[in-house]
Amino acid sequence: MGWQAAVVGAIGAATFQQQGKIGKFNQSINERNAKVAEAEAVQIEKKTEFDIARFNNSYEKLKGSVEVNLAKSGVVSGQGTAYRIATANAREKYMQENIMRYNSKVAQSKKIEEANFARISGQMAREQARLAQYQTIASTSTSLLNMNNFGGGKDYSKTYTGGMQSDGNYYDPYNMGTTE
Numbered sequence: 542m543g544w545q546a547a548v549v550g551a552i553g554a555a556t557f558q559q560q561g562k563i564g565k566f567n568q569s570i571n572e573r574n575a576k577v578a579e580a581e582a583v584q585i586e587k588k589t590e591f592d593i594a595r596f597n598n599s600y601e602k603l604k605g606s607v608e609v610n611l612a613k614s615g616v617v618s619g620q621g622t623a624y625r626i627a628t629a630n631a632r633e634k635y636m637q638e639n640i641m642r643y644n645s646k647v648a649q650s651k652k653i654e655e656a657n658f659a660r661i662s663g664q665m666a667r668e669q670a671r672l673a674q675y676q677t678i679a680s681t682s683t684s685l686l687n688m689n690n691f692g693g694g695k696d697y698s699k700t701y702t703g704g705m706q707s708d709g710n711y712y713d714p715y716n717m718g719t720t721e
Contacts, residue, residue, distance in 0.1 A: 546688045553681030557674050564670020571663030575656040582652035589645035593638055600634045 607630065611623045619627075 543688070546685055549681060549684050549688065553677055553684075556677045556681075560670050560673045560677060564667045564673075567666035567670070568663035571659045571666065575659040575663070578652045578656035578659060582649040582656070585645055585648045585652065589641055593641055596637060596641070597634075600630070604630060 604627070607626060608618055608623075611618060611626070616623045
């Protein structure tokens, strides 16, 4: 094996290693993106709980101010109009909490799906790198085999020069051999 073959082999090996490192790097980036998306999903849940607690505080303040205003106007609490107002407000509070929770679950699901997609993308990047490595092995092997003439002794690289070959024989296309 000549020095050219050694260089081709070394370049092929270096390319193979770099392709593996690139695949692992791309997979690690996508894994990080997946973890970030999952953390965002957790933050969405925490923010929703905080928003609901803040909403409940606002509701309690509203409820208190409604009761005070009704009492000032002489309406008896828990009967008639005061009861209907309190019931409507409680129903609205319940609906708003459910809407907030639903929107939170949708947003969390989107983030989890984003994380899953990032992981799949990472696995695909790794597989693409493996495929590139196989292609590098195949092309390097082909180059090395061509350089060594497939391990045989006959040189297949001679070209037709208009009759006489470089070894002094004449090319005969009907005989598929050489004639003297």
